[in-house]
Amino acid sequence: MYTNQFSYHRVNTVQEAISLLQKNPDARLLAGGHSLIPAMKLRLSDPSALVDISRVAELKGIRQRGNTLVIGAMTTHSEIEDSALLKQLCPLLPEVAHIIGDPAVRNRGTLGGSLAHADPAADYPASMLALGASMKIVGSNGDRVVDADNFFTGMFATAIGSGEILTEIHVPVKTAGVGMAYETMMHPASRYAIVGVAAMVRMSGGVCQEARVGMTGAGHHAMRLSGLEAAVTGKPLDAATLSAACKSLVRPADLLGDHFASADYRAHLVDVYAQRALAAAAGKA
Amino acid sequence: MAEVTKMIGKAIKRREDPRLIQGRGNYVDDIKLPGMTYAAVVRSPYAHAKIKGIDVSRALAHPGVLAVYVGEDMLDINPLPAAWQAGGVKNVAVTPRALAVGKVTHVGDGVALVIAEDRYTARDAVDLVEVEYEPLPAVVDARKATEPGAPLVHEAAANNICMEWECGDAARTSAAIASAEVVVKEEIINQRLIPTPMETRGSLARYDVATGEFTVWMTSQAPHVMRLLLTAFVFGIPETRLRCIAPNVGGGFGQKIFCYADMAFTMWASRKLGRPVKYIEDRSENYKTSTHGRDHVTEVELAGTRDGKVTGLRVKTWANLGGYFSTIAAGIPTTLYGRILTGVYKIPAAHCKVWGTYTNTALVDAYRGAGRPEASYLIERMMDRFAAEIGMDPAEVRRRNYIQPQDFPYDNGLGLLTYDSGNYEPALNKALQMVDYQNFRHEQAEARKQGRYLGLGLSSYVEICGVAPSAWIGAAGQGWGAGLFESANVRVHLTGKVVVTTGSLPHGQGVETTFAQILADELGVPYEDVTIEWGDTLAAPFGYGTYGSRSLAVGGMAMHRSAQKIKEKAKIIAAHMLEAAPEDMVFENGRAFVKGSPDKAKTLAEIALQASLAYSLPQGTEPFLDETTYYDPPNCTFPFGTHIAIVEVDPATGKVDLKRYVGVDDVGNIINPLIVEGQLHGGIAQGVAQALYEHGFYDDEGQLLSGTMLEYAIPTAAMLPWYELEHTVTPSPVNPMGVKGAGEAGTIGSAQAVMNAVIDALSHLGVKHMQMPATPERVWRTIQSSKQAAD
CATH class of the missing domain: 3.30.365.10 (Aldehyde oxidase/xanthine dehydrogenase, molybdopterin binding domain)
Structure with a gap:
């Protein structure tokens, strides 16, 4: 549990961080440190330098800009959990933040850190997909905005390029008739998702007008359940519809499996939790 | 006379908690000695393998590394002892050495020891030790290990059977089953658990070159037993050459009862280098190498x-x-x-x-x-x-x-x-x-x-x-080869303060509080005036330690009995002070008096002062209120x-x-x-x-x-x-x-x-x-x- 030697830099601005990343190609950004530091202690990760961005003021805070909620990447889970603005305009995120780790983890861990790390079992990615969020990424050549659908590219892999920083997460403000929910089975030890499904539905006259469903935990990275979205759109989200729609949503061959939960079992859980998440979302719409 | 508040039966908060909860305890890893070095262990990634060769040259050349040792270097000490020796029972006990020699038998088995000036350097150098293994097939299941053709963990133990044991009446049981109206059968697995104390294990050994004596601070539930095992069995030195100290111990659940390789290799390396050597396992090592x-x-x-x-x-x-x-x-x-x-x-x-x-x-x-x-x-x-x-209803059955x-x-x-x-x-x-x-x-x-x-x-x-009961647990058929009585010394000092030294020691049980409650009531002194000392082989004369839920029923009873002896002696001295006959004295609520005359009483503090100054004591009475008990329950x-x-x-x-x-x-x-x-x-x-x-x-x-x-x-x-x-x-x-x-x-x-x-x-x-x-x-x-x- 002892890391290799590394240098440590605490920065105050995004620009400072970017220039340090350019000077040290194998440097890593340090946010809350709840994934990176354990990996370094186990010597699974061995960066020569850490660039600590946890105190960069411009990366903090939650604010509304028109129909978009802008969340700074260094906003902690507990700030999201407690945000009155989010509870009103995007209740899914406080709900998800509330079940991450324990209070100590939530006080240090950040939304941006979690998304950039892209752990296949992390909770947030499913909700980013369900919400239709997008991520602002800044590098030396300026900035760009990437949709959640294109952000998670693989196991621990994202659209963030080398020398770039995820600075903001943009989430649409909840509109009339929208309900959202996250349902998960968490591993009893790590409290990471074995399977987690986030659903966002827009209901009108008892019929689903739009559905977005994101799944995490079971596969190599978070992904949309597009087939399911199509199957329930235009229908009432009653038990019979959901039960019929949530069958064999994913193939076990595409999933992860381990001693605690096999791929077959996870595939079954995706069906169960997709159904529960949609039902819960519809109930809140 | 005001009734003394009884402490026994009271739900008082643990006196040890304020310091432990606030992070002010003193654990082995908190102890830093002048000239202290740090040990890290090269551990086997294989469950079963022959060790074909170990190249320590790169590790030795690493700046800050003081020494690298392998199993062969430590052949001058014996393997760790096996304390269970049941008579008339097959028992092929192959115990670990300080480091593995020739082959490894589980993932994490220690292969080489790096000693360095700091912990990070020691850990870095572990990666520089090159070990050549020849992997062997492994077996992990207790029953499969006995099946024909299973890989053999130790040559000495045929079919991997260490011991065979039985109890009860085989013939009567067979007859009962054969003639039964109903027989239910099952295969039941009680799975392996990893104890996971909050504090991992470790040892800090200091060899005093001048006196030839060792001191080892250890995460132990039984420091007196460790002293015995490490000296008499592992090092072959007089028991008196080793002092074992268990400071605060952060949970044990049994895992910290046993004799471990790190106790032996830190002692060995400290003697070799003439400097203190500390080893603290990390969580991964605790999971792989401390007992399950x-x-x-x-x-x-x-x-x-x-x-x-x-x-x-x-x-x-x-x-x-x-x-x-x-x-x-x-x-x-x-x-x-x-x-x-x-x-x-x-x-x-x-x-x-x-x-x-x-x-x-x-x-x-x-x-x-x-x-x-x-x-x-x-x-x-x-x-x-x-x-x-x-x-039938399970409650009724x-x-x-x-x-x-x-x-x-x-x-x-x-x-x-x-x-x-x-x-x-x-x-x-x-x-x-x-x-x-x-x-x-x-x-x-x-x-x-x-x-x-x-x-x-x-x-x-x-x-x-x-x-x-030593007469039971130590008997040939049980095989523990140990007494399992417990000792307690109780002293009432000149100022009336009570000190108890005991071989029972806490690693989360709160016995400092429980024991003080007992002594407060027995001796009729304020609870705050009772101090419990534990965990040091220089303090209690001997002790078998804390496990098997024995702290109260064995250790607590030892001090209860010492308290009775203190009261008997107090009555004799008080009788002398009151010019009365000892047989007329009673001791109640911390005061000794002639039966029927509680107004003319001597308090325990007054008696302790008399006993300590000792200028006027009854004929044949030794100074001081000091009683030791070795309690062996029936x-x-x-x-x-x-x-x-x-x-x-x-x-x-x-x-x-x-x-x-x-x-x-x-x-x-x-x-x-x-x-x-x-x-x-x-x-x-x-x-x-x-x-x-x-x-x-x-x-x-x-x-x-x-x-x-x-x-x-x-x-x-x-x-x-x-x-x-x-x-x-x-x-x-x-x-x-x-x-x-x-x-x-x-x-x-x-x-x-x-x-x-x-x-x-x-x-x-x-x-x-x-x-x-x-x-x-x-x-x-x-x-x-x-x-x-x-x-």
Whole structure:
């Protein structure tokens, strides 16, 4: 549990961080440190330098800009959990933040850190997909905005390029008739998702007008359940519809499996939790 | 005269907590000595391999590295000792050396030792030691290890069998089974658990070049025993050349009872280098190389009559001992398991056969409850199996087989001492009342109609506390080769302050508080005036240490007896001061006076002053109030109780929700209800966790797949329900205070309550048994296969 030697830099601005990343190609950004530091202690990760961005003021805070909620990447889970603005305009995120780790983890861990790390079992990615969020990424050549659908590219892999920083997460403000929910089975030890499904539905006259469903935990990275979205759109989200729609949503061959939960079992859980998440979302719409 | 406030029975907060909770304790890793060096171990990535060569040159050349040693360097010291030596029993004890020589037997086995100026350098240099291995096939399962063709862990142990042991009456049991109306059979696995104390283990050794004496600070539950084992057996030096100190110890659960390689190699390296050497294992090392618990494979048959009487119990158990023999490994699945297998029931014929086997896994030894949770789980699971088979209510089956109050002292026929006292039915009745049993059955039936699976599990347990009587545990048939008495010295200093030094020591039990409560009442002094000293071989003259729920029933009784001796002497001195006859004196509430004249009393402080100044003492009386007792009880104590768990199983996912947990425990008289409750809470958490969460799991190659806390699920508050606990009180006749002990009861009573509840929830599907832990996938698969079987 002892890391290799590394240098440590605490920065105050995004620009400072970017220039340090350019000077040290194998440097890593340090946010809350709840994934990176354990990996370094186990010597699974061995960066020569850490660039600590946890105190960069411009990366903090939650604010509304028109129909978009802008969340700074260094906003902690507990700030999201407690945000009155989010509870009103995007209740899914406080709900998800509330079940991450324990209070100590939530006080240090950040939304941006979690998304950039892209752990296949992390909770947030499913909700980013369900919400239709997008991520602002800044590098030396300026900035760009990437949709959640294109952000998670693989196991621990994202659209963030080398020398770039995820600075903001943009989430649409909840509109009339929208309900959202996250349902998960968490591993009893790590409290990471074995399977987690986030659903966002827009209901009108008892019929689903739009559905977005994101799944995490079971596969190599978070992904949309597009087939399911199509199957329930235009229908009432009653038990019979959901039960019929949530069958064999994913193939076990595409999933992860381990001693605690096999791929077959996870595939079954995706069906169960997709159904529960949609039902819960519809109930809140 | 104002009545002195009695401390015994009071729920006072633990005096040790303010410093421990605020991070102001003093643990081994807090200790820093001048010139201290740091050790790190090169550990085997293979479960089973020959060591073909070790190249330490790159590590030695690394700046800051002082030395690198391999197993061959340390051949001048002996392997660690095996303390279990049962007479007339096959026992091939192959114990670990300070470092492996020639081959490794489990992942994490120590191969080389790096000593460096700081901990990071030592860790860096571990990666620079090049070890060439020749991997060998591995075996990890206790029963498979005995099958023909299984890889051999040690040449000396044919078929990997370390020991073979049995108890009970084989012929009578066979006859009972052959003639039984009903026989239920099961294969029951008690899975491997990893104890996970909050503080990992470690040693800090200092060799004094001038005197040739060692001091070792260690994370130990038994420092006096370690001194004996390390000197007399490992180093072959006089016992007096080693001082062992256990400072604050952050949890043990049994794992810190044993003699470990790091104690030996830090001592050896410190002597070699003339500098102190510290080794603190990290969590991964703790998981891979410190002892694990349980890991039994058992074939069991229970025979009985259609009207619910159990007539026979036959058990065959393969107990996994791991890659080497740990200090008292074989004593756990024998003395503390086989001999209490019939539990709270009067079973006329029982027999138990045990094979202790070597496998390519971490060593297995005592873990909270040690043998008794395995026994208790087995019989309680089988009582439910039997009840289901004959269609009788599980509470009623238990009732019909309980040992009755008039049967005590009760001999179960398995070579145990007699059960001291018990009254099992009131605890059951109280627990059933607390859950409103009849109403629950109604609720369960209604829930099933709606497709909800509710279940209730019963567990009536008895356990062995105050593990001692030297005449029993040390006898040839038990094989512990130890006395297990306990010592306590009590002194009343000149200022009236009371100091107790004891061989019992805390690693979370709160005995500083409990012991001070006893002394305060016995000597009639303020609780604050009593200091408890422990953990240092220079303090207490000898001690067997803390395990087997023996601190109170053995260690506490030693100081209770010393207090009586102090009072006797105080009366003699007070008589002299009052010019009275000693036989006319009484001692009450801290004062000695002539019977009938309490107004003219001498306080203990006044007597202590007289005894310490010593210018005027009765003829033949030595100065000072100072009494030592070596207390060896006549028997163990046998706490008991009934626990009930209520669960709901999610039919769609198999996830178990533990909704209620009710316990009625009888631990004899209670000194501090708050501490007893705390011990039960923690104990139940560990039993619940065995039922639902924990599994020390190796793959077929011997890799530990539950090797980090990301995979190995220890219970947290968020995973447990609100406990509803009550007591009955049946004092123990074994000791003058009537106490039994509470350290392990919670663990021993709980796992089967939860598993019986899970299986009860699925009983309408035809489910009869399921192995632990009841993880969601295992439960879901059980539901699926039951449904398929029904189709």
